[in-house]
Amino acid sequence: MAIDSIKDKAAIVGIGVVDFSTDIGRTEWYTACQAIKLAAEEAGVNIDDIDGMVKSVDDGPDPTYTGKGLGIDNLLYHSENHWGTSAMMNAVHAVAGGLCNYCVYYQTAHRASGPEKCISDFLVAREFRDDSLDMVRYDYFSPFGLIGEPGYVAMMYRRYMHETGIKPEQLGWVPIVASENAARNTNAIFFDKSITIDDYMQSKLIADPIRELDCAPKVDGSIAIVITTPERAKALKQEPVIINSVASGYALEGQNYTSYTRDVITDLPEMENMAKELYRVGGMGPKDIKVAMLDDTFAPYVPMQLEALGFCGKGEAPAFIEGGDKIRVGGQLPVNPDGGEIGQGRFITTRIVEAVRQIRGTSTNQVANTDTVLVASGAGGPADGMICRKE
Amino acid sequence: MVMEYNPKIPTLRPYIDPDNQGFWDGVREHRLVIQKCKDCGLVIHRPRPMCPRCLSTEREWTPSMGKGVIYAYVNVIYQNAGYPGIKAPYSVVVVEITEGVRILANLYDIEPEGVRIGTPVEICFDDIADDLTLPKFKRLNS
Incomplete structure (x- = not known):
């Protein structure tokens, strides 16, 4: 148990989103600077006042490039975290602990068209253009042709099917609702119209039981978020979104997407541990959450997260998602009203942007009276997340 | 094969x-x-x-006795979701062996459409290249 010092001590005061594309035609350096500039303008913070920069080590140009591009002359805090949106924790701790005043979290990744990053020198990694392959840690899988995330997740999902009895006709509602929400979201570049269960059932099995529609497509994008203290936020342009709690989660025998050696492989215990800490620090529980921004990089993680985060009981998620009514806007727990990563492309920071918009009341698919949003990332591996609330 | x-x-x-x-x-x-x-x-x-x-x-x-049951499996259907050097479709299995640990490998004598969780299997070895042997699993007592 950690101390509660970060509760309500940081706020999101600006977001900058560069239009998503599958062929953005600019460098990552360009779009990283562009997103930060947009976020600072939206917040009403001068670029010169930005004194902290954080990002995931996996994506985009580091602060030496973005700082240079933006003419930033000093940073009191800089840090690169790993996994999901966990660099948000660095930003929260930095401003709450007084290490800096205005911290920018940014994610820039041109996965559809852009440079391959963090890639091993194996031919296959190039073939897949997959920046997540790490041949050293995954060498107990790769000689057997289990390579790449759809396959890794398919193994967990197969076991989840066995344990819960979930059918494709049930899981299909995750991408169906994502497509409905994406069709409403003018910023989402996939799904001009919603799909049906027949479309889902006809979707190609790529790594059985994972279908093509279960996977978030690759996209080019860049997002920046400005974080400061609630006190400083009072002088800025936007109504602040308070970060009620932020936490990470870890568990025994974990490995990204491939924790096949733990007793039960379908529980997402990292998410369970993260959720316990989020709720404890924030003084909230699952029933207090109005909107859930869940990691839908791969559709099967959505029902698993609903269980791990306490939104339904163990084994109840297949029925919870079936038909989509409970997870649509207006339902018991709207999930990813922006269309998620399935609808917008594989880009984790979109979840934070939608959390901010829901609390501001400016989403393209607004849930009435949203005052709390839970954001979760890192399903199938080290997890991180936060609870955002209205001031 | x-x-x-x-x-x-x-x-x-x-x-x-x-x-x-x-x-x-x-x-x-x-x-x-x-x-x-x-x-x-x-x-x-x-x-x-x-x-x-x-x-x-x-x-x-x-x-190890090398005996166990299939705990989970994936059938790689789409070639680009697997390894280009192995012709799709093929199966990858996680087998829980009687000693209590789980081992990931391929199957020796079960086609992808015949794979089921719980099927009893035992270890065998495939010398797939001069310098590479991989463990595989086959139906128990086959």
């Missing part, structure tokens, strides 16, 4: 280091051995520097 390899695209090799060498040496000699803690007796896979239960670095390689 249910796996078809393309000899022009070499199969990816395991990264052998001092922690896992005993396992891969055993595979090359067609023996399945599992890491065991000399102090508390915990059987561990995949191999690692110390016992996660008692933190002892005293390790040994204990022979």
